[in-house]
Amino acid sequence: KEALRGVATDEPAITKAIVNHVQTSLARQPHNLDELGAYQAAALSVRDNLIVNWNETQLHMTRKAPKRAYYLSLEFLMGRTLDNALLNLGLKNKYSDTINKLGFNLEDLLDQERDAALGNGGLGRLAACYLDSSASQELPVWGYGLRYQYGIFQQLIAPDGQQLEAPDPWLQNQNPWELPRLDVNYEIRFYGHSERLEGGKAVWSGGQEVLAVAYDVMIPGYETRNTNNLRLWESKPKRGFDLNSFNAGDYERAVESSNSAAAITSVLYPNDHTTFGKELRLKQQYFWTAASLADIMRRFKNLDKPITEFPDYVAIQLNDTHPTLAIPELMRILVDEEDVPWDLAWNITTNTFFFTNHTVLPEALEKWPVPLMEQLLPRHMQIVYDINFAFLQAVDKKFPGDLDKLNRMSIIEEGFPKQVRMANLACIGSRKVNGVAELHSELVRTTIMKDFVELYGVSKFANVTNGITPRRWLDQCNPGLSQLITESLKIPRNTWLKDLYKLEGLLEYAEDPAFQRKWAAVKQSNKQRLAHYVETTLGHKVNTNAMFDVQVKRLHEYKRQSLNILGVIHRYLTLKAMSAEERKKVNPKVVFFAGKAAPGYYIAKLIIRLIVNVARVINEDPDTKEYLTMFFLPDYSVSLAEVLIPASDISQHISTAGTEASGTSNMKFCLNGGLLVGTVDGANIEIAEEVGENNVFFFGHLTPAVEGLRYQHSYHPVPVEQKSPALATVLKEVSAGRFGDPGVYEPFLNTVRQHDYYLLTDDFESYIRALSMVDEAYQDRTEWIKKSIRTAAKMGKFSSDRAIQDYAQEYWNIESVKLGDVN
Numbered sequence: 001k002e003a004l005r006g007v008a009t010d011e012p013a014i015t016k017a018i019v020n021h022v023q024t025s026l027a028r029q030p031h032n033l034d035e036l037g038a039y040q041a042a043a044l045s046v047r048d049n050l051i052v053n054w055n056e057t058q059l060h061m062t063r064k065a066p067k068r069a070y071y072l073s074l075e076f077l078m079g080r081t082l083d084n085a086l087l088n089l090g091l092k093n094k095y096s097d098t099i100n101k102l103g104f105n106l107e108d109l110l111d112q113e114r115d116a117a118l119g120n121g122g123l124g125r126l127a128a129c130y131l132d133s134s135a136s137q138e139l140p141v142w143g144y145g146l147r148y149q150y151g152i153f154q155q156l157i158a159p160d161g162q163q164l165e166a167p168d169p170w171l172q173n174q175n176p177w178e179l180p181r182l183d184v185n186y187e188i189r190f191y192g193h194s195e196r197l198e199g200g201k202a203v204w205s206g207g208q209e210v211l212a213v214a215y216d217v218m219i220p221g222y223e224t225r226n227t228n229n230l231r232l233w234e235s236k237p238k239r240g241f242d243l244n245s246f247n248a249g250d251y252e253r254a255v256e257s258s259n260s261a262a263a264i265t266s267v268l269y270p271n272d273h274t275t276f277g278k279e280l281r282l283k284q285q286y287f288w289t290a291a292s293l294a295d296i297m298r299r300f301k302n303l304d305k306p307i308t309e310f311p312d313y314v315a316i317q318l319n320d321t322h323p324t325l326a327i328p329e330l331m332r333i334l335v336d337e338e339d340v341p342w343d344l345a346w347n348i349t350t351n352t353f354f355f356t357n358h359t360v361l362p363e364a365l366e367k368w369p370v371p372l373m374e375q376l377l378p379r380h381m382q383i384v385y386d387i388n389f390a391f392l393q394a395v396d397k398k399f400p401g402d403l404d405k406l407n408r409m410s411i412i413e414e415g416f417p418k419q420v421r422m423a424n425l426a427c428i429g430s431r432k433v434n435g436v437a438e439l440h441s442e443l444v445r446t447t448i449m450k451d452f453v454e455l456y457g458v459s460k461f462a463n464v465t466n467g468i469t470p471r472r473w474l475d476q477c478n479p480g481l482s483q484l485i486t487e488s489l490k491i492p493r494n495t496w497l498k499d500l501y502k503l504e505g506l507l508e509y510a511e512d513p514a515f516q517r518k519w520a521a522v523k524q525s526n527k528q529r530l531a532h533y534v535e536t537t538l539g540h541k542v543n544t545n546a547m548f549d550v551q552v553k554r555l556h557e558y559k560r561q562s563l564n565i566l567g568v569i570h571r572y573l574t575l576k577a578m579s580a581e582e583r584k585k586v587n588p589k590v591v592f593f594a595g596k597a598a599p600g601y602y603i604a605k606l607i608i609r610l611i612v613n614v615a616r617v618i619n620e621d622p623d624t625k626e627y628l629t630m631f632f633l634p635d636y637s638v639s640l641a642e643v644l645i646p647a648s649d650i651s652q653h654i655s656t657a658g659t660e661a662s663g664t665s666n667m668k669f670c671l672n673g674g675l676l677v678g679t680v681d682g683a684n685i686e687i688a689e690e691v692g693e694n695n696v697f698f699f700g701h702l703t704p705a706v707e708g709l710r711y712q713h714s715y716h717p718v719p720v721e722q723k724s725p726a727l728a729t730v731l732k733e734v735s736a737g738r739f740g741d742p743g744v745y746e747p748f749l750n751t752v753r754q755h756d757y758y759l760l761t762d763d764f765e766s767y768i769r770a771l772s773m774v775d776e777a778y779q780d781r782t783e784w785i786k787k788s789i790r791t792a793a794k795m796g797k798f799s800s801d802r803a804i805q806d807y808a809q810e811y812w813n814i815e816s817v818k819l820g821d822v823n
């Protein structure tokens, strides 16, 4: 039956499919094939499999016509696909055997694949986890994003320790995981002018038109044939040549329009949290939301339902404010193109959209200059003004005469230039607003959205704590642990991978010495795998008997990699001051850092440089190198995370309280049995609630104290020497050039000495104490292993399946639609 469906699932069929692809698709000879070719052929055979499932799913969904949800995200940080696809299809073992017989090793072939790195960090990886969970739970959810020619830049470290950026041409080898759909395309307009007509309508004409072309990426569910779709748009010139200019002999002008159209989807913006005002970024946002909405509207119209039923068939989740233009765009389509009266259109719109906020940092709230919007999107600017007018009237009616409130809530921020506040627009245009962890959602309600809570009532503002897919973040990245769990729980692997709360069954083995030994052995072999990676990439030997301490995430002042590196220096100085005898009692530790800095983020780049140069000094110091070494692993990525995370004994999540919305790698480390050192922030808090405070290492001031401390820094500053003599010594040593070039790090050191906005001086002492407690706890290895087991056992809540169920039920109102079984 499988063969009739055109799917290769047994060894002979798989062999045939692979060899066939070598000879036809790749036009190569099977007997002198390299690993890249073998990977490509294997991938193409898996792709065939996915296409069949994908086709059946799309047909089935079209026939059943359930309500669908659309996840609009400018970032999908997918990583590699082949391993994940094989696991989800349940074909990994068969492929492994087949590929062995063909003279290759599956693991080596998997390493040939380039990451699809169409994202910066947490927000983009979250979108990827949510796609996996949607497909795995057979939910009709589509993703919409952009097909960037270049993903997040490749990070190189120069000899002096500085970050360098190189482009990421991930599409260089053909990408087997996408289906170009040249027939699915829409014309997207920019600039021009908008003329108002009777009854609120307008005509938008002129300007520039570009073409959006669809590329579909297949998203297989785990152990289901349901295969969802991620539709990525590519920009193309509407006409390749402007024939008028061409005939006039102006070749350059003629190709210009084609250049600027292609530029729209050429590169992912590498800034998380900042850089507003760049015209090309705004163009990306409109291009993508307009294409996606046109596609959604076309699909809805095929149903032949009255337009008032649009929200009964469509829910749209806005991943941060980046797709907020979808709100005025839907209004434009309804009012200008579908002749829907304004009020009805507004009703439809506000019942369609849902908005997820990922930050409360004021400097990270997206704003766009009105003059830029007016020029690029004249009709949308009119619509925004109309929305704002009606909205402010409603505010004034409820809170008469409160001008400050009107100013704060207005979509338009006064100033030179005026700016459009995207979060206000997203909130006003959405059915519900959510944050991504309990604390964060509470901060959304009490800070940036306070006025809106007073206006709309609190029920519009809720929480969905983030989650991670246990398929990639345990089963795929840590096969040893996955196998041990399955053996011990005595239930099939697919049972606990679909219901992660089942991991609680591990608790009864926490005291079992035989189980503890196996648990520790898995961790040990993961540490060896990481050590091997470090040796082959950096040429350094790593002591796998040491504690592995990991901090991997985007470089950001609020994430405080600075605190970690200053802590490492403190540890180094302490070791140096010890006698050789004393040192022998110290537990050896290896500290790993990885993460990219936005190319224009000066202080973040300086922190990388400091980390690299401190590593150089301490790794070469014969007095201490047995006890402390440190590595900055260049070019952090999803696939590097898959090696790093399973190898950690502890990981650090040490943002200033109230700044990290959630964090998701904290969940990944804990799921893999790593313990957590962290501040009382984001999802750390909920992790501690699950695993118990005695199984995490918390430190630092709490969120309510932050404001007061900052005030103190500004008006009653206390010198570092008084607050933390230990920190003062560390800063002095860096200043004096102990880690190279005195002076280089001054701009960073001054952020600590002067305003210390992220409260390093306030948290340093308790940070050092927390790390001492870690050392102490690690001495009793059996107790440590128990903590590790108990931590992993309590991670059920953090499956992205739970998060997606929450969105499906409480927000989107959609239900699972399962494909009929083959048999």
Ligand code: 26Q
Residues within 6 Å of the ligand: 120, 121, 122, 123, 124, 126, 269, 271, 272, 273, 274, 275, 276, 281, 322, 358, 359, 366, 436, 466, 660, 661, 662, 663, 664, 682
């Ligand atoms: C916006 C406008 C212009 C240019 C860039 C941007 C931009 C791009 C990316 C702004 C923000 C981002 C990414 C934000 C992000 O990754 N936030 C993280 O989201 C995670 C998932 O919810 C959380 O776990 C993290 O706490 C949060 O920092």
